[in-house]
Amino acid sequence: MKRLIATFALTALCTATFSLVAFAEDVKIGAGAAPSENVLKPIAQPLLKEGISLYVSSSGPKNAMMDLERGVVDAAAAGLTFQDWLNLMKKEGHEVKDPASLQWTMIGKDKIVALVNKENPVAKLSKEQLQGIFSGKVDSWKEVGGADVPVLIVWGKLTSGTNSMFANKIMDGKEVTKEVIETMTAEDIRQNVASNPSAIGIGPLAVLDGTVKQVESPEIGRDIILVTKGKPSAKVQKVLDFIKGEGQKYIKK
Structure with a gap:
């Protein structure tokens, strides 16, 4: 009987976890080291309870910005000021085509x-x-x-x-x-x-x-900033709201 109860409890836990993932919205963010380690990875698991599956690609700020421009990710993040990020892209031969179309938000310090x-x-x-x-x-x-x-x-x-x-x-x-x-x-x-x-x-x-x-x-x-094309989408805004609110207790400072 104890084994049956334990099996049922484990099944219920797995079902609950699966349900959270199955009905969650996917948010893909390309990121450098600072946002990945300090902010995004620590909040990924707690965000599932908010209906968000956060996928973080620790590809570095150059690749993250390029992926954002191509529409591969919903947002990009880096441990740089926005202007320093633009300067870095230019230095590495990938100048941002339309900086005015990008909107940035500070999500942390490092x-x-x-x-x-x-x-x-x-x-x-x-x-x-x-x-x-x-x-x-x-x-x-x-x-x-x-x-x-x-x-x-x-x-x-x-x-x-x-x-x-x-x-x-x-x-x-x-x-x-x-x-x-x-x-x-x-x-x-x-x-x-x-x-x-x-x-x-x-x-x-x-x-x-x-x-x-x-x-x-x-x-x-x-x-540490997060950049989107234009205004953040509704699901990215949920991530930003979580970072500024409950997510503060998970973020590494």
């Missing part, structure tokens, strides 16, 4: 942090030291108070918003070295740094989870 392996004894890096490391001038941790081992830089191809903001705030025109471990998303950066004692990377604050440590460094704050 900080960009420097991530190192938990075994790395370095606890603090100045702006000048970060410049030296990421330009390739500093190639051993010994030069900044660490062990006598090579510095390995992990760099994300799909974190262009993070990369652009870091370059603007920290690098002062110096180019990031080409000698990097190239990966894709902020999560990939975290995993690579966690598994390599010599590695360093940058990412949104939300990517910190105990497997890596944050180095004390100059603060890089940024806005």
Whole structure:
């Protein structure tokens, strides 16, 4: 009898979950690292109760904007101001054709942090030291108070918003070295740094989870915005309303 009751309870739970998904409206959002990790992924499950199935493509701000223009996604999000986003698109050879047709809303705030392996004894890096490391001038941790081992830089191809903001705030025109471990998303950066004692990377604050440590460094704050073509659709507006309301308790700050 107990097994029958447990089976019935499990079936009821699965049926309820299926019902939520089956009757939910789909909302597709292309996004960079900051909105994905800080805002959109944390609210995806709670949004099901509001009748919204949120699909997040962590494709980076460039691809997200291109997908929005093509109508592949309902909205795009990035950890950049709107003008910085437009500048980034132009720099990468994909200038936005009709910026006036786009409407943006701020959905959060984020900080960009420097991530190192938990075994790395370095606890603090100045702006000048970060410049030296990421330009390739500093190639051993010994030069900044660490062990006598090579510095390995992990760099994300799909974190262009993070990369652009870091370059603007920290690098002062110096180019990031080409000698990097190239990966894709902020999560990939975290995993690579966690598994390599010599590695360093940058990412949104939300990517910190105990497997890596944050180095004390100059603060890089940024806005997180969501962009739509014209006025947000009714279902996208539901997402925005949730973010500004009940969703605040799920968003990482």
